[in-house]
Amino acid sequence: MKTITCYLDFISPYAYLAFEALPQALMGTSYRVVYRPILFAALLKHHGQLGPAEIAGKREWTYRQVLWQARQLGVPLQMPAKHPFNPLALLRLGVACDPQGEPSRFVCETVFRHVWRSEGAAPDDVARLAELTAQLSPHRSPDAPEVKAQLKAHTDAAIETGVFGVPTFDVDGHLFWGLDALPMLRAYVDGDAWFDGPWVTAASVAQGVKR
Numbered sequence: 001m002k003t004i005t006c007y008l009d010f011i012s013p014y015a016y017l018a019f020e021a022l023p024q025a026l027m028g029t030s031y032r033v034v035y036r037p038i039l040f041a042a043l044l045k046h047h048g049q050l051g052p053a054e055i056a057g058k059r060e061w062t063y064r065q066v067l068w069q070a071r072q073l074g075v076p077l078q079m080p081a082k083h084p085f086n087p088l089a090l091l092r093l094g095v096a097c098d099p100q101g102e103p104s105r106f107v108c109e110t111v112f113r114h115v116w117r118s119e120g121a122a123p124d125d126v127a128r129l130a131e132l133t134a135q136l137s138p139h140r141s142p143d144a145p146e147v148k149a150q151l152k153a154h155t156d157a158a159i160e161t162g163v164f165g166v167p168t169f170d171v172d173g174h175l176f177w178g179l180d181a182l183p184m185l186r187a188y189v190d191g192d193a194w195f196d197g198p199w200v201t202a203a204s205v206a207q208g209v210k211r
Contacts, residue, residue: 001030002189005170007158008108009040010094010123011087013066013077015167016116018179019108020075025182029189035108036101037091038155040166046159053084069179080115081122089129090115092147096138101150107136174199 006022008015022033044051052062063079070077090111095101103111114132115123122128133142140147158168162175169176169185174195176185188195 001032002171004031004033004185004189006033006035007038007154007163007166007168007170008035009038009087009166010090010111010115011040011084012166013062013070013116014179016077016112017066017069017073017075018167018182019112021073021179021182025186026189029186031189033105034102035094035105036154036158037094037103037151038158038163038166039088039091039151042155043159043164043166047164051084077116078119080118081120085122085124087123088151089124089142090132091151092142093129093133093136093138095151095154096140096142096144096147097136099139101147101154110136 006019008019010016040051053059063083067077067079094103094107094111097103097107111132114128161170163170163177165177167178169181171185171188174188176182176188
């Protein structure tokens with residue numbers, strides 16, 4: 001059985017769609033998933049990048065594409081009242097729901113749907129956050145220092161592992177990034193021999209122009 005570590009941030013519509021599509025993508029295989037919330041903004045800062053929703057043109061394309069992809073997948077998706085928003089409260093809530101800071105699929109599903117099936121509501125609205133917290137009944141307070149430290153530790157570990165975006169699926173040290181990587185992830189879990197060849201050699205291409 002393969003263990004898949006899924007690094008996610010509830011702010012990402014691609015993470016939401018990949019989360020919803022994962023069971024179908026891996027149907028018939030033997031695996032377990034560990035979900036680890038991380039702060040996407042910290043990845044961007046580490047790599048000196050802006051998020052897709054912070055770049056004119058790319059922002060509009062991102063929203064159009066995810067709405068199209070949701071339609072193709074048959075997954076309900078409504079844009080929240082504003083995006084990007086501050087996801088810290090949602091991430092800490094997810095972490096607080098498990099002693100190891102690794103929320104169950106049910107918890108992740110509930111938080112993702114709070115954001116992406118919101119019918120135009122604000123994900124960080126105080127009243128809605130209170131209702132969500134009451135629904136999930138976390139083992140610890142999301143504001144507890146140890147919860148904040150655990151979220152930071154997850155994020156730091158993701159950076160150390162080489163994660164640069166969400167969603168990222170880590171299997172045996174192989175990183176698969178994004179919704180469109182799910183077929184590739186499936187091939188690896190199935191034992192495709194391709195990963196003994198091109199996967200390895202692709203990393204040896206020399207970098208040309210640097211800016």
